[in-house]
Amino acid sequence: MTQLHGVILDVDGTLIDSNSAHARAWQEALHEYGYDMSFGEIRRLIGMGGDNLLPVLIEVEKESAQGSRIEARRGEIFRTRYLPGLHAFPEAHELLVKMRESGLDLLVATSAKQQEVEQLLDLVEAKALVRHILTSDDAKRSKPEPDIVQAALKKAGYAPDQVIMLGDTPYDIEAAARTGVPTIALRCGGWTDPDLNGAVAIYEDPADLLAHF
16 A cells, blocks of 8 residues: 555445445336346446446447436436435445545546435545545546546546555456556455456455455
8 A cells, every 4th residue: 555646436335335226226217118127137237337237238328318318217216215325334434534544545436427426425424535536427438448547547647556446346347457557346345256356355345444454
């Protein structure tokens, strides 16, 4: 850690226990538009943005009229039905404080929408600790494409070897690797160690990483 200048943070499944809620919101929105997908099919794709998830699931582009309607409805469902019941993982806030006290810049890089990210970061009391927040509005393509990680590096002015990614999905690992950034992965997002192959280290959750910081 002493060689690092910053940490690029994923939010969903990494700091907040929200991956299943996102899958349920997608499932309900898709059902309303006539697409009956299983929870498991969708859950495996959480971590991607809608630009990648919709073509994989139903061969509909996010930018199409149908895709835009489904994406908007998913957002409404998530914010009204699920977000109020979400919580941060234990010691997620304390981990961020420890990182800041160690002199590390904290940069959020997520495929989520700005409005959702703001509310999620409130759950972990992170806004005062994070220097830059990059969302789907800051990247043309979502994870596993490298756009959001590249945007974070550019925004903060760091080279890839000056930061590390903290995420919970294979899509975090791939997006970071394609930019030359190593990843520390957490299992709390619901993925197993074989799924997280390519991470430089794997911990159970923020509390486990804090204990071994």
